[in-house]
Amino acid sequence: MPGLLRGVARTAVVAGTATAVSNRVSRRQAGRWAQQDYEQQQQYAPPPEPQQYAPQPPAPAAPPADTADDMTRKIDQLKQLGDLKAQGVLTDEEFEQQKRVLLA
Numbered sequence: 001m002p003g004l005l006r007g008v009a010r011t012a013v014v015a016g017t018a019t020a021v022s023n024r025v026s027r028r029q030a031g032r033w034a035q036q037d038y039e040q041q042q043q044y045a046p047p048p049e050p051q052q053y054a055p056q057p058p059a060p061a062a063p064p065a066d067t068a069d070d071m072t073r074k075i076d077q078l079k080q081l082g083d084l085k086a087q088g089v090l091t092d093e094e095f096e097q098q099k100r101v102l103l104a
Helices: 002-044 067-087 092-103
Strands: none
Touching (some): 067 092
């Protein structure tokens, strides 16, 4: 009986080792294939386009005759400038400059 148990245990160890080695070889080969695919895609991929920036908000027009409409328009433009600044399109300096122009 001890010889039978020893044989079964040895078979289990050999089978477990073979499975572990096989899995490692499979993972390594899959990694190599993935790397080759990535390199081929990079080789044939078009170059990245340069980053486009949002256009600057238009300069304010001549002040209208009605002051209530003028204030509403300025408030809307200030909100737009604030949104552009929050999105990172405008820097703090650009925002302040545009705000001064708008309120002048």
